[in-house]
Amino acid sequence: MDNSEVSARLYKMAEMLEFQGENPFKIRAYIKAARNIKNLDEDVNKIFERGELEDIPGVGKAIAGKVEEMLKTGTFEAYERLNIQIPVDVGKLMEVPEIGPRTLQLLYQHLGVESLEDLKEAAEAHRIRRLPRMGAKQEERILNALKSLDERSKLNRIPIGRALPIAEEIQNTLDANPHIQNVVAAGSIRRRKDNVGDIDFIATSTNQKNAIYAFTHMEKVQEILGEGTTKGSIIYDGNIQVDLRIVNEESFGSLLQHFTGSKEHNIRLRDIALSRGLRLSEYGFTDQNTGNLHPCRTEEEVYRTLGLDFIPPELREDRGEVEAALSVNMPHLITIDDIKGDLHVHSNWSDGKNTILEMAEAARGLGYSYIAICDHSKSRAIAGGLSEKRLIEHVSEIETINEEFDDFRVLSGVECDIKANASLDYSSDILEGLDLVIAAIHSGFNEDRKTLTKRMVSAIENEHVDIIAHPTGRLLGERDAYELDMNAVLQTARDNNKVLEINAFPERLDLNDINARSAKEMCISLAINTDAHHTSHYKYMSFGVDVARRAWLEPDDVVNTLELDKLCKLLGIEKH
DNA sequence: GCCGTTTTCGGCCCGACTGTTTTCAGTCG
Structure with a gap:
């Protein structure tokens, strides 16, 4: 069993104990141990072999014994015993909003509810309202919760690229209200998670009741979930939950x-x-x-x-x-001001919308010192991939454009496909003529882990490749990361001194924070690139920097914080 | 069940909101 399997079983144990009305602190102990095991950097099996299970925070004698049992037999006795005793599908039922351990216990004892189907039946037959502490309203809430469970689970988390504009829209509405001051988006939006479950606002107010009322009655509110004197909760246009909390100014920092x-x-x-x-x-x-x-x-x-x-x-x-x-050892996180250029942008030579010159001038206008034009390679015919001949013309146009600048450089690059047979889309002598080669997988995502890993590894090992673009291929809310042995990819990148990209395009954000942090810990350099297909896409750089900050990256970890001459030296680019 | 910068016993994160209650339990974040 690996860390997450051990952790999952402890969580399940906690749920069953909760259903049984066990001591809440005992339940919390199981949850704490489960969480800490899940977050371990090291394989729990190795810790066990060293006899150090009890050194894991939250793991004492009793839980260590159960973990040991699990590692040896795949389960533990106390768990199996409870699992047989409890016929109720505790995990599924407790996922229903409004249903906690006590309510579930009540439903089971009086109505024999064991499954989601039982629950729905009992609610529809109005049997729940007759139970102690229950009523018609509570019954209706449960029915509504069951109904929205399906819809919500489909879009339970929203990519930050979609959530931020909505947050800004609400912020503007609230800012315009005379009863509301100091509006700030908090929660996972402020932590810049790549996807968020809801949007949380806090604010101060001279008239709390009116402030909450104004919030719950904004134009695009679909449903009011709660409305107290200090807190309001709504479903906003687009099926997104938004909360607002009002507090006194003297507590603002605490809140x-x-x-x-x-x-x-x-x-x-x-x-x-x-x-x-x-x-x-x-x-x-x-x-x-x-x-x-x-x-x-x-x-x-x-x-x-x-x-x-x-x-x-x-x-x-x-x-x-x-x-x-x-220990006064906080990293000095990278900021958007550290970025000196963008090493992955497209032009209208392939599927970009602007000319190379327009892309260059826009970047220069942002204060950048360089960009790398990396149009698609010939296999990406659908995206206007460049034939060898066009690629050579493309390079000479870039040389001409560079003559116009003395404080800015356009690097000639390519986003080269890693083909199904693991080879690159151009021969070595073509690649050699470029300043920068970014390699990426754009096809055959459904191949097995071994094949995909091999394709990636041999691309990294190719001497002409400088950077791997969007290494896991995920599209937020659309497509999961493809099967890849990330450890092998990271090790190969480290051994070959190659750069991995944090693609800042809001649907990608790839590498993610976790993988980028692993890369940093292995001393692998990263590049934060927008993959811009239009001058307006340069603004996505901030999303990439957010990922980098969540990955604990400092300016030195990111190659495009370097001045041009240092970057050229690092990547072996000739100075012109 | 875990844990110790006063503790090996007696604590354990904290508060808002709702519904069914006349003082609180349950759920949620």
């Missing part, structure tokens, strides 16, 4: 911190607070002895009070940032 999350990060902070005799909530710190509340106006104050360096929102995932902040 922003709380609502930015992540949940795991906040739990860590509250833990640290408790060890200092403080209780942390969205209102501030409460001294456990005196009961006095100290609200924080700024987030900086929250972290300072805990004895921590400030932690940028993008890092708040409980992936080591708390430890880094404790």
Whole structure:
């Protein structure tokens, strides 16, 4: 069993214990252990072999014993026993909003509900409303939850590229309202996750009731989920949940911190607070002895009070940032201002919309020192891929354009297909004549892991290849990453000194934060490129930088933060 | 079930909202 399988079984155990009404702290202990095992950098089998299971945070004697049992037999006795005792599909049923362990227990004992079908039947027959603590409204909520479960699960998470414009639209609406001040998008949007489950806003107000009312009655609100005095919750146009929380100005920093999350990060902070005799909530710190509340106006104050360096929102995932902040060892994250150029852009020579000159002038206007024009190679006929002859003409046009600039350079490149037989789309002597070769897989995504990995590895090993574009091929919300042995890819890139791309196009964001961080840890350089097919696409660079920040990248980890001469030296490009 | 910068026992993250309640339990994030 690997880490995620062990973790999944512990989670399931927690669910079953919860159904049985066990001590909530025991349940939390299982969840904590499951989470920590899932987040381990190392294979849990190796830790077991060293006899160090109990060194994993949240794993004590009892759970270590169960993990050991699992690693040896694939399961553990206490789990099997409960699994037989409980006929109810706890996992599926607890996924239904409104259904928690207590309600599920009630439904099972009185109505014999064991499955989603049973639940639907009981609700439709109006049998739920007669149960203690239940009523007609509760029954209707459950029915609605069941109905929306299907729809929601299809679009449960939204790519950040789609969520951000919606967040901006709502922000503008709220900003225009006289009752609402200091509107900030918090939550996973502020952490710049590549996809978000909902959009969270916080704000201050001189008239809270009116502020919440205005929020829940915006033009594009489809449904009001909740409406209190400090919090409103809605479904917005496009089936996206949006929450707004109102707070006093003196607690603004505490609230922003709380609502930015992540949940795991906040739990860590509250833990640290408790060890200092403080209780942390969205209102501030409460001294456990005196009961006095100290609200924080700024987030900086929250972290300072805990004895921590400030932690940028993008890092708040409980992936080591708390430890880094404790030891004053925070990375100096890359920012958009560090970017000196874009090494993957297209022109109208293939499927881009602008001329090479237009792409160059637009980039220069952004303050860049260079771009690499990487139009498609000949196999991508559908995208106007360049024949050998056209590629050579393309290079000479770039040379002509370069004569017009003394403070800017267009590099001649190509986005070269890695073909099904793992060879590249041009011969070596053609590739040799280019400043930069980016290789990418654009076909045969459905091949097996071994074949795809082999294609990728041999491309990386090719001496002419400089950068691998969008290495996993995912399209957010459309297509999963293809089967790839990422470890093999990373090792080959490291051994051959090749650069991997963080493709900033909002549908791609590929490599993602996790893989990019693994690359950094293996000392592999990255490039953040927009893959622009139009001058307006240069703005996507910020999405790529967001991914890089979530991957803990610093300017030195990214090649296109280099000045032109250093970049040329690194990539072996002749100076003209 | 886990854990210890006052603790090997007695804590364990915290608060908003809702519905069915007259003081709270359950769910959610």
